[in-house]
Amino acid sequence: MIEAEYRFPYLAHAPMEPLDAVIRATGDGYELWAGSQIPTIDQGVVAKTLGVPAEKVAVHTQFAGGSFGRRATPNGDVAMEVAGILKATDGRRPVKLVWTREDDIQGGRYRPLFVHRLRAALDDDGRPVAWQHRLAGQSIMKEMGGLRDNGVDPVSVEGAEDLPYSFEHFAVEGHNPEAGVPVLWWRSVGHTHTAFSTETFMDELAHAAGEDPVAFRLARLGDHDRHRGVLELAADRAGWGKPVPEGRARGVAVHKSFNSYVAQVVEVSKGENGLPRVHRVVCAVDCGVAINPHNIEAQMQSGIGYGLGAALYDEVVLEDGRPKQANFDTYLPTRMTDMPEVEVHIVDSDAAPTGVGEPGTPPVAPAVANAWFALTGERVRRLPFRRNG
Numbered sequence: 001m002i003e004a005e006y007r008f009p010y011l012a013h014a015p016m017e018p019l020d021a022v023i024r025a026t027g028d029g030y031e032l033w034a035g036s037q038i039p040t041i042d043q044g045v046v047a048k049t050l051g052v053p054a055e056k057v058a059v060h061t062q063f064a065g066g067s068f069g070r071r072a073t074p075n076g077d078v079a080m081e082v083a084g085i086l087k088a089t090d091g092r093r094p095v096k097l098v099w100t101r102e103d104d105i106q107g108g109r110y111r112p113l114f115v116h117r118l119r120a121a122l123d124d125d126g127r128p129v130a131w132q133h134r135l136a137g138q139s140i141m142k143e144m145g146g147l148r149d150n151g152v153d154p155v156s157v158e159g160a161e162d163l164p165y166s167f168e169h170f171a172v173e174g175h176n177p178e179a180g181v182p183v184l185w186w187r188s189v190g191h192t193h194t195a196f197s198t199e200t201f202m203d204e205l206a207h208a209a210g211e212d213p214v215a216f217r218l219a220r221l222g223d224h225d226r227h228r229g230v231l232e233l234a235a236d237r238a239g240w241g242k243p244v245p246e247g248r249a250r251g252v253a254v255h256k257s258f259n260s261y262v263a264q265v266v267e268v269s270k271g272e273n274g275l276p277r278v279h280r281v282v283c284a285v286d287c288g289v290a291i292n293p294h295n296i297e298a299q300m301q302s303g304i305g306y307g308l309g310a311a312l313y314d315e316v317v318l319e320d321g322r323p324k325q326a327n328f329d330t331y332l333p334t335r336m337t338d339m340p341e342v343e344v345h346i347v348d349s350d351a352a353p354t355g356v357g358e359p360g361t362p363p364v365a366p367a368v369a370n371a372w373f374a375l376t377g378e379r380v381r382r383l384p385f386r387r388n389g
Helices: 037-052 077-088 099-106 191-209 211-216 225-238 293-312 366-377
Strands: 002-007 020-025 030-034 057-061 095-098 114-120 128-137 169-175 249-257 260-270 276-286 341-346
Touching: 002 077, 002 191, 002 366, 030 037, 030 077, 037 057, 037 077, 037 276, 077 095, 077 341, 114 191, 128 191, 191 211, 191 293, 191 366, 211 225, 211 249, 225 249, 225 276, 249 366, 260 366, 276 293, 293 341, 293 366
Parallel strands: 030 057, 128 169, 276 341
Antiparallel strands: 002 114, 020 030, 020 095, 114 128, 249 260, 260 276
Protein backbone atom coordinates (compact mmCIF):
# COMPACT_ATOMS: atom_id res chain seq x y z
CA MET A 1 0.00 0.00 0.00
CA ILE A 2 1.29 3.46 -0.94
CA GLU A 3 -0.07 6.51 0.87
CA ALA A 4 0.49 10.25 0.58
CA GLU A 5 -1.07 13.38 2.05
CA TYR A 6 -1.07 16.69 0.19
CA ARG A 7 -1.73 20.16 1.61
CA PHE A 8 -2.73 23.27 -0.29
CA PRO A 9 -3.02 26.80 1.16
CA TYR A 10 -5.48 29.60 0.64
CA LEU A 11 -4.54 31.56 -2.49
CA ALA A 12 -5.38 35.12 -3.49
CA HIS A 13 -6.09 36.01 -7.12
CA ALA A 14 -3.74 39.02 -7.00
CA PRO A 15 -4.35 40.46 -10.50
CA MET A 16 -1.95 43.19 -11.58
CA GLU A 17 -4.91 45.54 -11.99
CA PRO A 18 -6.65 46.01 -8.62
CA LEU A 19 -10.43 45.71 -8.41
CA ASP A 20 -12.16 48.84 -9.67
CA ALA A 21 -15.36 50.28 -11.12
CA VAL A 22 -16.89 53.58 -12.26
CA ILE A 23 -20.54 54.56 -11.93
CA ARG A 24 -22.64 57.60 -12.75
CA ALA A 25 -26.25 58.65 -12.67
CA THR A 26 -27.94 59.46 -15.98
CA GLY A 27 -31.22 61.16 -16.60
CA ASP A 28 -33.31 58.05 -16.09
CA GLY A 29 -30.90 55.45 -14.69
CA TYR A 30 -27.29 54.57 -14.07
CA GLU A 31 -24.21 53.46 -15.98
CA LEU A 32 -21.53 51.14 -14.58
CA TRP A 33 -18.10 50.51 -16.09
CA ALA A 34 -16.33 47.46 -14.71
CA GLY A 35 -14.16 44.53 -15.75
CA SER A 36 -16.89 42.18 -14.60
CA GLN A 37 -16.88 38.42 -15.17
CA ILE A 38 -20.63 38.16 -14.45
CA PRO A 39 -22.18 41.47 -15.58
CA THR A 40 -25.75 40.37 -14.81
CA ILE A 41 -24.89 39.92 -11.12
CA ASP A 42 -23.27 43.36 -10.96
CA GLN A 43 -26.25 44.87 -12.76
CA GLY A 44 -28.67 43.32 -10.26
CA VAL A 45 -26.59 44.38 -7.26
CA VAL A 46 -26.38 48.00 -8.45
CA ALA A 47 -30.12 48.05 -9.15
CA LYS A 48 -30.95 46.70 -5.70
CA THR A 49 -28.56 49.10 -3.96
CA LEU A 50 -30.01 52.11 -5.77
CA GLY A 51 -33.62 50.92 -5.66
CA VAL A 52 -34.31 50.80 -9.39
CA PRO A 53 -35.27 48.06 -11.87
CA ALA A 54 -32.34 46.19 -13.43
CA GLU A 55 -33.15 47.58 -16.87
CA LYS A 56 -32.29 51.05 -15.51
CA VAL A 57 -28.65 50.00 -15.04
CA ALA A 58 -26.45 49.86 -18.13
CA VAL A 59 -23.25 47.84 -17.64
CA HIS A 60 -20.22 48.54 -19.84
CA THR A 61 -17.99 45.48 -19.51
CA GLN A 62 -14.36 46.51 -19.87
CA PHE A 63 -11.19 44.60 -20.62
CA ALA A 64 -9.74 43.73 -17.23
CA GLY A 65 -6.07 43.62 -16.31
CA GLY A 66 -6.43 40.19 -14.76
CA SER A 67 -9.36 38.55 -12.96
CA PHE A 68 -8.72 34.81 -12.60
CA GLY A 69 -12.16 34.38 -10.99
CA ARG A 70 -11.99 37.32 -8.57
CA ARG A 71 -14.37 39.51 -10.61
CA ALA A 72 -17.04 36.79 -10.53
CA THR A 73 -18.34 37.11 -6.98
CA PRO A 74 -21.90 36.00 -6.21
CA ASN A 75 -22.54 39.20 -4.21
CA GLY A 76 -20.99 41.68 -6.68
CA ASP A 77 -18.92 43.23 -3.91
CA VAL A 78 -17.14 45.94 -5.92
CA ALA A 79 -20.29 46.94 -7.80
CA MET A 80 -22.21 47.07 -4.52
CA GLU A 81 -19.60 49.31 -2.90
CA VAL A 82 -19.34 51.79 -5.76
CA ALA A 83 -23.14 51.97 -6.01
CA GLY A 84 -23.35 52.54 -2.26
CA ILE A 85 -20.91 55.46 -2.51
CA LEU A 86 -22.94 56.98 -5.34
CA LYS A 87 -26.11 56.64 -3.28
CA ALA A 88 -24.48 58.20 -0.21
CA THR A 89 -23.40 61.21 -2.28
CA ASP A 90 -26.85 61.56 -3.88
CA GLY A 91 -25.44 60.81 -7.30
CA ARG A 92 -24.13 64.35 -7.68
CA ARG A 93 -20.91 63.24 -9.39
CA PRO A 94 -19.59 60.09 -11.04
CA VAL A 95 -17.70 57.80 -8.66
CA LYS A 96 -14.56 55.85 -9.38
CA LEU A 97 -13.61 53.15 -6.89
CA VAL A 98 -10.17 51.49 -6.86
CA TRP A 99 -9.28 48.95 -4.21
CA THR A 100 -5.72 49.07 -2.97
CA ARG A 101 -3.58 45.97 -3.28
CA GLU A 102 -4.02 45.52 0.47
CA ASP A 103 -7.82 45.77 0.12
CA ASP A 104 -7.74 43.07 -2.53
CA ILE A 105 -5.37 40.55 -0.94
CA GLN A 106 -6.57 41.02 2.64
CA GLY A 107 -10.25 41.60 1.98
CA GLY A 108 -10.95 39.36 -0.95
CA ARG A 109 -12.05 35.80 -1.53
CA TYR A 110 -9.55 32.96 -1.75
CA ARG A 111 -8.95 29.65 -3.43
CA PRO A 112 -9.94 27.24 -0.64
CA LEU A 113 -7.39 25.52 1.56
CA PHE A 114 -7.48 21.77 0.86
CA VAL A 115 -6.03 18.57 2.27
CA HIS A 116 -5.88 15.39 0.16
CA ARG A 117 -5.09 11.86 1.25
CA LEU A 118 -4.44 9.22 -1.40
CA ARG A 119 -3.87 5.48 -1.11
CA ALA A 120 -3.14 2.93 -3.80
CA ALA A 121 -2.29 -0.75 -4.03
CA LEU A 122 0.00 -2.37 -6.57
CA ASP A 123 -0.08 -6.05 -7.44
CA ASP A 124 3.04 -8.22 -7.67
CA ASP A 125 3.66 -7.01 -11.23
CA GLY A 126 3.58 -3.33 -10.20
CA ARG A 127 0.15 -2.83 -11.70
CA PRO A 128 -2.09 -0.42 -9.72
CA VAL A 129 -5.31 -2.22 -8.79
CA ALA A 130 -6.89 0.12 -6.24
CA TRP A 131 -7.07 3.89 -5.81
CA GLN A 132 -8.68 5.80 -2.95
CA HIS A 133 -8.75 9.59 -2.86
CA ARG A 134 -10.19 11.55 0.06
CA LEU A 135 -10.12 15.35 0.01
CA ALA A 136 -11.43 18.07 2.29
CA GLY A 137 -11.83 21.81 1.81
CA GLN A 138 -14.45 24.53 1.79
CA SER A 139 -17.20 24.47 -0.79
CA ILE A 140 -17.31 27.20 -3.40
CA MET A 141 -20.65 26.19 -4.88
CA LYS A 142 -22.66 25.87 -1.67
CA GLU A 143 -23.26 29.64 -1.45
CA MET A 144 -24.51 29.59 -5.03
CA GLY A 145 -26.81 26.59 -4.66
CA GLY A 146 -24.63 24.51 -6.94
CA LEU A 147 -24.26 21.31 -4.89
CA ARG A 148 -25.32 17.98 -6.36
CA ASP A 149 -28.28 16.13 -4.91
CA ASN A 150 -25.92 14.05 -2.76
CA GLY A 151 -24.37 17.20 -1.29
CA VAL A 152 -21.09 16.95 -3.23
CA ASP A 153 -19.55 20.17 -4.53
CA PRO A 154 -18.61 19.31 -8.13
CA VAL A 155 -15.75 21.82 -8.28
CA SER A 156 -14.14 20.29 -5.18
CA VAL A 157 -13.72 16.91 -6.86
CA GLU A 158 -13.29 17.88 -10.52
CA GLY A 159 -10.11 16.42 -11.89
CA ALA A 160 -10.14 13.72 -9.19
CA GLU A 161 -13.41 11.88 -9.87
CA ASP A 162 -12.79 11.68 -13.63
CA LEU A 163 -9.24 10.32 -13.79
CA PRO A 164 -8.39 8.80 -17.19
CA TYR A 165 -6.33 5.99 -15.65
CA SER A 166 -7.84 2.53 -15.22
CA PHE A 167 -8.12 0.85 -11.80
CA GLU A 168 -10.10 -2.20 -10.77
CA HIS A 169 -11.17 -0.43 -7.59
CA PHE A 170 -11.62 3.33 -7.51
CA ALA A 171 -13.13 5.67 -4.91
CA VAL A 172 -13.16 9.44 -4.41
CA GLU A 173 -14.62 11.17 -1.35
CA GLY A 174 -15.17 14.92 -1.13
CA HIS A 175 -15.77 16.63 2.23
CA ASN A 176 -16.59 20.32 2.66
CA PRO A 177 -16.13 21.57 6.24
CA GLU A 178 -17.48 24.98 7.19
CA ALA A 179 -15.13 27.88 7.92
CA GLY A 180 -15.48 31.64 8.16
CA VAL A 181 -13.14 32.43 5.29
CA PRO A 182 -14.80 33.57 2.02
CA VAL A 183 -13.76 31.39 -0.92
CA LEU A 184 -14.12 31.64 -4.66
CA TRP A 185 -12.99 29.95 -7.86
CA TRP A 186 -9.38 30.68 -8.79
CA ARG A 187 -7.84 30.08 -12.20
CA SER A 188 -8.76 26.44 -13.01
CA VAL A 189 -10.81 26.10 -9.78
CA GLY A 190 -10.72 22.56 -8.31
CA HIS A 191 -8.14 21.43 -10.83
CA THR A 192 -5.64 23.69 -9.02
CA HIS A 193 -5.25 21.05 -6.32
CA THR A 194 -6.61 17.81 -7.81
CA ALA A 195 -4.12 17.87 -10.71
CA PHE A 196 -1.23 18.21 -8.30
CA SER A 197 -2.26 15.41 -5.97
CA THR A 198 -3.23 12.93 -8.69
CA GLU A 199 -0.29 13.55 -11.02
CA THR A 200 2.38 13.55 -8.32
CA PHE A 201 0.84 10.42 -6.82
CA MET A 202 0.92 8.74 -10.23
CA ASP A 203 4.63 9.51 -10.31
CA GLU A 204 5.01 7.88 -6.90
CA LEU A 205 3.27 4.76 -8.21
CA ALA A 206 5.49 4.70 -11.29
CA HIS A 207 8.58 4.93 -9.07
CA ALA A 208 7.29 2.16 -6.79
CA ALA A 209 6.64 -0.02 -9.85
CA GLY A 210 10.09 0.73 -11.25
CA GLU A 211 8.65 2.14 -14.47
CA ASP A 212 9.26 5.25 -16.53
CA PRO A 213 6.67 7.93 -15.57
CA VAL A 214 5.53 8.55 -19.15
CA ALA A 215 5.35 4.85 -20.04
CA PHE A 216 3.53 4.13 -16.77
CA ARG A 217 0.83 6.66 -17.63
CA LEU A 218 0.49 5.61 -21.25
CA ALA A 219 -0.01 1.98 -20.22
CA ARG A 220 -3.01 2.96 -18.11
CA LEU A 221 -4.80 5.47 -20.31
CA GLY A 222 -6.96 2.84 -22.02
CA ASP A 223 -9.13 4.47 -24.67
CA HIS A 224 -8.42 8.03 -23.52
CA ASP A 225 -6.81 8.92 -26.84
CA ARG A 226 -6.73 12.68 -26.31
CA HIS A 227 -4.82 12.35 -23.03
CA ARG A 228 -2.49 9.97 -24.83
CA GLY A 229 -2.06 12.37 -27.74
CA VAL A 230 -0.92 15.37 -25.70
CA LEU A 231 1.28 13.23 -23.44
CA GLU A 232 3.09 11.64 -26.38
CA LEU A 233 3.46 14.98 -28.15
CA ALA A 234 4.87 16.80 -25.12
CA ALA A 235 7.25 13.94 -24.31
CA ASP A 236 8.48 13.75 -27.90
CA ARG A 237 9.07 17.50 -28.29
CA ALA A 238 10.76 17.70 -24.89
CA GLY A 239 13.16 14.87 -25.73
CA TRP A 240 11.88 12.63 -22.94
CA GLY A 241 14.33 9.82 -22.32
CA LYS A 242 17.25 11.74 -23.80
CA PRO A 243 20.03 13.30 -21.69
CA VAL A 244 19.33 16.62 -19.98
CA PRO A 245 21.91 19.33 -19.31
CA GLU A 246 24.03 18.67 -16.24
CA GLY A 247 22.31 19.63 -13.01
CA ARG A 248 18.81 19.39 -14.46
CA ALA A 249 16.00 16.84 -14.45
CA ARG A 250 12.66 16.44 -16.20
CA GLY A 251 9.17 15.92 -14.86
CA VAL A 252 5.81 15.36 -16.52
CA ALA A 253 2.10 15.82 -15.85
CA VAL A 254 -1.05 15.50 -17.97
CA HIS A 255 -4.51 16.75 -17.03
CA LYS A 256 -7.90 17.51 -18.54
CA SER A 257 -9.79 20.62 -17.45
CA PHE A 258 -12.55 22.66 -19.07
CA ASN A 259 -12.77 19.95 -21.73
CA SER A 260 -9.22 20.60 -22.93
CA TYR A 261 -6.26 18.28 -22.57
CA VAL A 262 -2.81 19.55 -21.59
CA ALA A 263 0.47 17.76 -20.96
CA GLN A 264 3.63 19.50 -19.80
CA VAL A 265 7.24 18.39 -19.49
CA VAL A 266 9.50 20.68 -17.46
CA GLU A 267 13.23 20.91 -16.93
CA VAL A 268 14.39 22.10 -13.52
CA SER A 269 17.58 22.67 -11.60
CA LYS A 270 18.17 23.68 -7.99
CA GLY A 271 18.17 27.47 -7.74
CA GLU A 272 20.35 29.59 -5.49
CA ASN A 273 17.39 30.00 -3.12
CA GLY A 274 17.07 26.23 -2.78
CA LEU A 275 13.83 26.15 -4.79
CA PRO A 276 13.30 24.66 -8.23
CA ARG A 277 14.58 26.82 -11.07
CA VAL A 278 12.38 26.02 -14.04
CA HIS A 279 14.28 26.44 -17.28
CA ARG A 280 11.95 24.99 -19.89
CA VAL A 281 8.32 23.96 -20.21
CA VAL A 282 7.13 21.98 -23.23
CA CYS A 283 3.34 22.16 -23.37
CA ALA A 284 1.03 20.17 -25.64
CA VAL A 285 -2.64 21.16 -25.79
CA ASP A 286 -5.69 19.60 -27.43
CA CYS A 287 -8.54 22.12 -27.30
CA GLY A 288 -10.39 20.96 -30.37
CA VAL A 289 -10.41 23.20 -33.43
CA ALA A 290 -7.74 25.87 -32.91
CA ILE A 291 -9.73 29.03 -33.63
CA ASN A 292 -6.83 31.38 -32.83
CA PRO A 293 -3.49 29.59 -32.39
CA HIS A 294 -1.75 32.74 -31.17
CA ASN A 295 -4.32 33.19 -28.42
CA ILE A 296 -4.00 29.52 -27.43
CA GLU A 297 -0.22 29.89 -27.16
CA ALA A 298 -0.55 33.09 -25.11
CA GLN A 299 -3.06 31.51 -22.73
CA MET A 300 -0.88 28.46 -22.18
CA GLN A 301 2.11 30.70 -21.44
CA SER A 302 0.02 32.82 -19.09
CA GLY A 303 -1.46 29.82 -17.28
CA ILE A 304 2.00 28.33 -16.80
CA GLY A 305 3.38 31.57 -15.40
CA TYR A 306 0.41 32.01 -13.09
CA GLY A 307 0.56 28.44 -11.83
CA LEU A 308 4.31 28.59 -11.33
CA GLY A 309 4.04 31.51 -8.89
CA ALA A 310 1.49 29.64 -6.81
CA ALA A 311 3.59 26.48 -6.89
CA LEU A 312 6.80 28.13 -5.72
CA TYR A 313 5.81 31.00 -3.45
CA ASP A 314 2.18 31.87 -2.90
CA GLU A 315 -0.08 31.34 0.10
CA VAL A 316 -2.40 33.34 2.32
CA VAL A 317 -1.79 32.60 5.99
CA LEU A 318 -4.30 33.67 8.63
CA GLU A 319 -3.01 34.80 12.02
CA ASP A 320 -5.64 35.66 14.65
CA GLY A 321 -8.18 35.75 11.84
CA ARG A 322 -6.27 38.22 9.67
CA PRO A 323 -4.28 37.55 6.49
CA LYS A 324 -0.56 38.11 6.95
CA GLN A 325 0.01 38.80 3.26
CA ALA A 326 -0.93 42.24 1.92
CA ASN A 327 1.02 43.19 -1.20
CA PHE A 328 3.54 41.85 -3.70
CA ASP A 329 6.32 41.98 -1.12
CA THR A 330 4.64 39.18 0.87
CA TYR A 331 2.45 37.58 -1.82
CA LEU A 332 4.90 36.92 -4.62
CA PRO A 333 3.76 36.62 -8.23
CA THR A 334 5.99 35.05 -10.84
CA ARG A 335 8.74 37.52 -11.70
CA MET A 336 10.17 37.81 -15.20
CA THR A 337 13.35 36.22 -13.83
CA ASP A 338 11.31 33.16 -12.78
CA MET A 339 9.66 32.68 -16.15
CA PRO A 340 11.00 29.70 -18.11
CA GLU A 341 11.23 29.20 -21.84
CA VAL A 342 7.81 27.90 -22.90
CA GLU A 343 7.09 25.90 -26.05
CA VAL A 344 3.45 25.35 -26.96
CA HIS A 345 2.41 22.62 -29.42
CA ILE A 346 -1.23 22.48 -30.50
CA VAL A 347 -2.79 19.17 -31.50
CA ASP A 348 -4.46 19.32 -34.90
CA SER A 349 -8.07 18.41 -34.16
CA ASP A 350 -11.52 18.61 -35.68
CA ALA A 351 -13.29 18.28 -32.31
CA ALA A 352 -15.44 21.12 -30.98
CA PRO A 353 -13.35 24.01 -29.63
CA THR A 354 -12.99 24.12 -25.84
CA GLY A 355 -11.42 26.26 -23.13
CA VAL A 356 -7.86 27.60 -23.12
CA GLY A 357 -7.91 30.31 -20.42
CA GLU A 358 -7.48 27.92 -17.50
CA PRO A 359 -6.17 24.47 -18.60
CA GLY A 360 -2.53 25.61 -18.83
CA THR A 361 -2.33 26.16 -15.07
CA PRO A 362 -3.03 22.73 -13.44
CA PRO A 363 -0.19 20.60 -14.91
CA VAL A 364 2.75 22.91 -14.20
CA ALA A 365 3.00 22.45 -10.43
CA PRO A 366 2.92 18.62 -10.48
CA ALA A 367 5.34 18.53 -13.41
CA VAL A 368 7.77 20.69 -11.40
CA ALA A 369 7.31 18.51 -8.31
CA ASN A 370 7.97 15.37 -10.32
CA ALA A 371 11.09 16.90 -11.87
CA TRP A 372 12.24 17.96 -8.39
CA PHE A 373 11.97 14.36 -7.22
CA ALA A 374 13.95 13.17 -10.23
CA LEU A 375 16.61 15.77 -9.41
CA THR A 376 16.81 15.50 -5.62
CA GLY A 377 14.90 12.40 -4.51
CA GLU A 378 12.63 14.65 -2.40
CA ARG A 379 8.85 14.44 -2.70
CA VAL A 380 6.91 17.69 -2.32
CA ARG A 381 3.47 17.16 -0.81
CA ARG A 382 2.80 20.64 0.50
CA LEU A 383 2.52 23.83 -1.54
CA PRO A 384 4.08 26.26 -1.98
CA PHE A 385 7.53 24.77 -2.51
CA ARG A 386 9.14 27.27 -0.15
CA ARG A 387 7.24 25.62 2.70
CA ASN A 388 9.33 22.47 2.25
CA GLY A 389 12.70 23.82 3.40
